[in-house]
Amino acid sequence: MRISEHSRAVVLLSGGVDSTTTLAIARDAGYRLYALTIQYGQRHAAEIAAAERVARAFRVDRHLTVPVDLRAFGGSALTDDIPVPHGKPSDPIPPGIPTTYVPARNTIFLSLALAWAEVLESEDVFIGVNALDYSGYPDCRPEFIEAFERMARLATRAGVEGKQNLTIHTPLIALSKREIIQRGLDLGVDYGMTLSCYEPSRTGAPCGTCDACRLRAKGFAEAGIRDPAVRAA
């Protein structure tokens, strides 16, 4: 890759499989890592602890956790009094956009990443969105990411002054969950640190039946390996 050894990347990190794999890919490409976690009032606040474990294990240059309480707006099973859907592990994920969709979440996350990138003089933002084995969220699609990138290049002082030509990197966007996990394992990721569940127990153990748990279990099953986080739980 054509990056200099001082190139900094802002990597959105939730502490789940996808963002942790994305962090590993950015590290492998040679970037200095600036991990950004958003505490948005999510039901599954245990994922903040997972993000901290991951950031420590990766020895990132800096890990920022920024609170933005999206419960103020509500409208999602993750931020409001709306039940999280559960199903049998073997059930397929239903089509359509589920109630766990959080209005404008990735737009907000990428906007905050853009702000930090400008201050860091970074041109590279990484986000672990995936449009294949995913939950149907509109803000995970390539056309959304491309439109965000176009907008972001007009949004900042650094962009206007020609000092920043922002790229939103989405290395997982076309991968299956199995491929994501295999890529991470190739890069030495210990998925035992990660948490994907939307509704973990108070001790942070995954429920096993929400969409996020089921997508994760499907990925590990297809990769033919045992999920170390489930074993640990």
Next chain:
Amino acid sequence: MRISEHSRAVVLLSGGVDSTTTLAIARDAGYRLYALTIQYGQRHAAEIAAAERVARAFRVDRHLTVPVDLRAFGGSALTDDIPVPHGKPSDPIPPGIPTTYVPARNTIFLSLALAWAEVLESEDVFIGVNALDYSGYPDCRPEFIEAFERMARLATRAGVEGKQNLTIHTPLIALSKREIIQRGLDLGVDYGMTLSCYEPSRTGAPCGTCDACRLRAKGFAEAGIRDPAVRAA
């Protein structure tokens, strides 16, 4: 205007001249008003109190103040240990983007407005950006607003499902400060409630010498009226 009596508008409200005038324009157009104030760790936190005064005076349907601490990123005279520039009231505003530029601020504000608009089933977001008598901020330009709108239409569930065709309204974008103030006065705005200063005193009195105070003073001078907030201070 072709809006129904139940149309809701999300209006970004800082409590200054521009956002207050924008709120008056949205009210005049017949919208139900949902005012959104972002407490971003700005030096001039007195503007939150001004936004509350304005929201009360306009009897908005709802006023939300959402904290997002942009001091975590810094990089601006408004959120970091960088001095706010001051000048004589008669000095022209220097060209270029000043240190009071806050990285990605309007992108972040509009993203939060987008989230609330989706939950409210609103298609209309108002922001009082101005590209004429302004401080040279890149995220006040029409090309930025257009790119944000394009992105926003791809970002949400409501957009994807055809239930939301978002418009970002920028009624002030081509007006001078004098024209903005005259428009507001025509609509009955009491500018005595508003605060524009970047570095007010502890009691909330404007400094009179920052760019925001000087742009405001120029606008009132050109409109040929006394600024009621300065008289009150």
